[in-house]
Amino acid sequence: MISASDYDFFAAFLKQRSGLQLSNDKHYLLESRLVPLLRKFELADFARLAQVLREGGSPLISDAVVEAMTTNESLFFRDKTPFDDFTKTMLPALHASRAPGQKLRIWCAAASTGQEPYSLAMLLDEHMAQIGARRVDIVGTDLSSDVLERARGGRYNQFEVQRGLGVQQLLKHFSKVDDWWEVKAHLRAMVEFRKFNLLEPYHGLGTFDIIFCRNVLIYFDTPTKADILGRMARVLAPDGYLVLGAAETVIGISDAFKLLTGHRGTYVHHAAHHAGHPGKAAGAGHGHGHGAGSHAAPASSAPRAGPAGLKPPVKQIGS
Amino acid sequence: MKTCLVVDDSRLVRKVARNILEGLAFCVEEAVDGQTALDFCAHAMPDAILLDWQMPVKDGLQFLQQLRASDGGALPKVIFCTSMNDLDHIARAIAVGADEYIMKPFDADILREKLEAVGLVGKEPS
Structure with missing residues (x-):
């Protein structure tokens, strides 16, 4: 006791x-x-x-x-809806609005053992025809070195690969190595894993077109949630997307983002005018750089000072 | 109520599968080998078949090949459920007409997800 x-x-x-x-x-x-x-x-x-x-x-x-x-279960294609939105809404809109050759950047802010970034890599591989030769970088961050080491290895047991993954995806995207199922090398090469504290300065990360930050904010108090959302608003492209967990919201916490109408869990900058479907995204034709601080956030998203030393929670699969 | 035929020579596996499937509101029937399963399907085609690979009399692969070639045999959703856990076996199962594949040992969450994947169980609210 x-x-x-x-x-x-x-x-x-x-x-x-x-x-x-x-x-x-x-x-x-x-x-x-x-x-x-x-x-x-x-x-x-x-x-x-x-x-x-x-x-x-x-x-x-x-x-x-x-x-x-601070560990939680992590699954491939957890909740499914955000991944449908990713392929049907976000990817087409961003591909249409970006100059040819300009890469897209995605941040998985609580990458845990890698299921979420690798799920995105699989979808990108399956939708290659949709985005042509455009390069997409995925950055997966987490607080835990151990968890990230597992993520980099891209190896999962048979229980892990059967939760959320269809058999066709298993056949297409994995190799069997001893008793493990290993994400194929070209998908692992699409994801860069970094140790990162969500309350550290974000300027070293560059800017992103999509941020997945699911089931993380629920662990924080309201001022800390507001601080993180403000920081994320500054590194998200003006026409970018923020994806939160199904049980999470920005309402009453931050005015930096608003829900993308009809897309539960998907948020856009408050000042943005996304139509919610491909080809009509705000900022169409508006390229943005990916250097640190290369675009300004809306005035409403000015970050608030966060308590020093706080670290974000991580998710970890129970195997 | 949807029907699921559990084809496995292990009484324990059939019992575990029955418990899970009945919890998902399936009417469960059982067969101990591929030939018994074919006889059952000739009489009444189930909505789903949970299929072991290695069985006496007629194995899972032979059963599935003959099922898919039979009248109405394309209708059931077939989920292989086996300890043959390598890419070659999985690819062979899919090639002869399996809809999904479960590697033993499995749990209720995995079986529910696979039934969801083949459209026989509604999606859990996220």
Whole structure:
């Protein structure tokens, strides 16, 4: 059992380190996620773990606690709808509005073990005829080095490849390597994985045409959500798209974005005038650079200062 | 109510599959080998078939080839459910007419997703 004072300490620690909001009814969650760490680090009980964190002498254990508490299941083509929107709405509109040869950039802001960026890579491979020779770069970021290492490897077990993936996609996009299913090399080459804290400065990332940031904001308090949305608005092209989780919204949090009418979970800049279907996107013919800070965000999306040191949560598959 | 024929020589697998499928509102029938399954289909074609590969009398691949060549045999959605978990076996199954493929061991989520993929179960709200 975790004592009340230790629970409060863990909650404050996680808020400071990851932005995670741990309400008072999460004792079971906290205990179930931290028990494996007691065994792993040979600690007698939760009080001892709290003591180690208070003393601050073990970054390894501190990171492990943050990771254990901020992990989530990750699936290929999770929720399906955003991926339909990606191929039917976003990709055609952006392809039509960009100059030939200008590459598109996509950011998966909580890439976890890679299922989301690789799902996008598969769709791009399947829709190659739609975008011709246009280059598309996918950047997958996450807080956890371990998770990103798995993502870079692109290897999944048979349970992971059967959730969300159709058999035709499995045959087309994977190779069998021993007991693993490995994403084919040309798809892995489309994705660059980087370790990144969502509350660090974004200027090193460049700008993006689409940002997937699904099921991440739900872990943060409202000021932190607003801060992240403001930062993302600054690195998203004027006619770009922000994709949030189905249970997430910007309403009451940020005025930087508005829902793309008829497309649940897909947002555009508040000042944009997307028609919601190919060929009529705002900014048609308006190219944009991809250098750091190469385009200005709408005035309404000015970022607010974020608390220093906060880290975003990560998602991780339970295998 | 949709009908699913579970074709597997393992009583345990049939029982597990029955529990999951009945939870998804399927009427479940069982066959212990490919020939028994063909006899069943000649009498009443099911909506779905969950099909093992290695079975006595007539294996899954032989069953599927003969099913697809029979009257009305193109209608059922066939999901191979087998421990033959390599690309070659999967490709062969698809080539002779399987709609989906499940690698054993499987769980309820995977079976539900595959039935959803072939259009026999509604999508879960996201």
